[in-house]
Amino acid sequence: MxxxxxxxxxxxxxxxxxxxxxxxxxxxxxxxxxxxxxxxxxxxxxxxxxAGCSGDDETARPTPSPSPPPSFAPGAEGAGDAYFPKYGNGGYDVAGYDLKLDYAPATGQLGGTATITATATQDLSAFHLDLARLVAGKVTVDGRAATSRADGNELVVTPAAGIVKGRSFTVVVEYSGKPQPLSNQALGVGGWLRTKDGAFALGQPESASTWFPVNDHPSDKATFTLAMTVPAGVEVLSNGVPGARATSAGRTTWRWAESKPLASYLAFVVIGQYRVQSTTHGGRPMVIALPESLPATSNAARSLARTGAVTDFLANLFGPYPFDANGGVVLDDDRVGYALETQSRPVYGNTFFAERPNTTVVVHELAHQWYGDSVALARWQDIWLNEGFATYAEWLWLEHEGERTAQQSFDRAYAGFDWSVPTGDPGPDRLFGDAVYQRGAMTVHALRRTIGDPAFFALLKSWPAEHRDGNATTEDFIAAAERAAGKDLGDLFEAWLFGTQKPPQP
CATH class of the missing domain: 1.10.1200 (Non-ribosomal Peptide Synthetase Peptidyl Carrier Protein; Chain A)
Structure with a gap:
């Protein structure tokens, strides 16, 4: 790696x-x-x-050429994404993150260790980790002391000896500080946010680097485990399957483990006063947490109570649910006006449930578990593969609930739409705009009308099955769609994904 x-x-x-x-x-x-x-x-x-003697026509056996010596060089300080060139890092591939952290809500102080297992993808003399506004102390690589230095929001690590391409290695970083959020003028605030009773960390397109050292780009997926120690009586929610809790000297350690590779922005932690409901669904742990500030019968509670039913509906469309756990977490915080498909357990801002129950947002975030989480982005330009399909899942749910057909949802979106922003290349400042969500969903519906329901619904299952736990691009999807249709679809996708004029009705 x-x-x-x-x-x-x-x-x-x-x-x-x-x-x-x-x-x-x-x-x-x-x-x-x-x-x-x-x-x-x-x-x-x-x-x-x-015995092997030969005449004068014998030629000497060739001596094999030696392997070239390693050519050590630092890994790149970014993954090379055209939209965010400095996000992530080059030169290695992470297999897993194992975090053992301690948080003090009263002071906002976070500290602990991150153990990172990775494989060199080049001969490495040094490498970068993303770590924003936290201070690294002792750093080791394969048990040997390494040097490190901060360079903006990067931690540059130089191991005692070069790491040869193809070799696995383990980095342990001890770090501490008071985490701070990251802000993007166009995309808003993400990362670690402190609350009166704890904190939470989530956001898109980046957030993980505000609370642990990471290769912070979705192209490098890895497993994730967290042991977070907090004062007794404070709850900690995170990704994956809950582990055993232990309390000692007035402090409790909560454990969570996500065994399937996740993109770093899909890792989250929520700390505070929550009512935690632990059940099972489909043989998997189902953990739903709502803040104590909300009534037990709130609109949020009623909406998340349908998580199991929504999961079953989507599994009929997309194939088996791809993770080992399920659930959801609601935040009652005015700074969070969004929901995020954090892997195996979406997080929802309470703003979605302010006036009435809202199951469509639950559908949207759970649809991402297939489209966006299990099959993740290889580059941010292709975010329509996440949001277009999750929005179309909403349309299918509304049809299932008898509210309106998918065609009627399409017609509503199609009428009067601004086609000037291409869905397949919206630009970094429009990652979360209508061209990605609504036009993305219209593209999905146009594909359905073009290839017919049998091929379309078969594709909805074969795509996440083919790329499960991996990454994919728009080009990958077009190729899969053409295989499903048995014909060239270049003109369709050119018009709906990249054109800047209104496409004809499919």
Whole structure:
């Protein structure tokens, strides 16, 4: 995410038997009249040939060329995404993050260790980790002390010895500080936000670097485990399957584990006063948490109570639910006017439930578990693959609930739409605009009308199955759609994804 350079092994020079054989032949010729000597010579000659002697047409066995020595260089300080070139890092591939952290709500202080397992994708002399506004202390690579320095929101690590391409390695970072959020003028605030009774960390397109060292780009998915220690009586919610809790000296350690690879922005933590409901659904843990500030019968509670039913509906469309746990968390915080598909357990701002129950937002975020989480982005330009399908899942749910058909939802969106922003390349400042969500969903519906329901609904299942736990691009999806349709769809996708004029009704 171990290759070894082998030094040249010397080989003994091949036996050059021709000179000895020629001299032997002259001796045999000189005593040819003596039969017993001749027979002896013939026997000797035969033995030499069998032993590997050869005539003067023998060519030497080639000596294998030595492997080139490693060419160590620092990994890139960004993953090279055209929209966000400095997000993530190059030179390695992370397999897993294991966090052991302690948080004090009264002071806002966070500290602990992050253990990161990775594989070098080049000969590494140094590498970057994303770590924003926190201070790293001791850093080791494979148990040996490494040097580190902060460079803006990057932690640059130089191991004691170079890491050869293909070799796995383990980084342990001890760090601490008071986490701060990250802000983007166009995309808003994300990352760690402190609350009166705890904190939470989530956001898109970046957030993880505000609370742990990370390769913060969705192209590098990894497993994730968290052990978070807080004062007793404070709850901690995160991704995946809940583990055993332990309380000692007035502090409780909460454990969570996501065994399927996740994109870093899909990792989250919520700390505070919550009512935690732990049940099962489909044989998986179902954990739903609502803040104590909301009534137990709130619109949010009533909406999230349908998580199991929504999951079953989507599984009929998209195939088996892709993770080992399910659920949801509601935040009662005015700074969160969005919901996010945090893997295995979406997080919802209470603003979605302010006036009435809202199941469509639950549908949207759970649809992302297939489209966006299990099959993740390889680059941010292709975010329509997440949002277009999740929005279309809302349309299918509304049809299922008898409110309106998917065609009627399409007609509503199509009428009077601004087509100037291409869905397949909206630009970094319009990642969360209508061109991605509404036009993305219209693109999905246009595909359905073009290839027919049997091929379309088969594609809805085959796509997440084919790329499960991986990453994919728009080009990958177009190829899959053309296989499902059995025909070229270039004109369709050119018009609906990249054109800036109104496409004709499908």
């Amino acid at each position: 171990a290759g070894l350079w082998s030094s040249l092994r010397s080989r003994p020079a091949p036996t050059r038997g021709f000179a000895a054989l020629s001299q032997g032949a002259r001796n045999v010729g000189a005593v040819m009249q003596r039969a017993n000597k001749a027979r002896t010579a013939v026997a000797v000659l035969t033995a030499l040939v069998l």
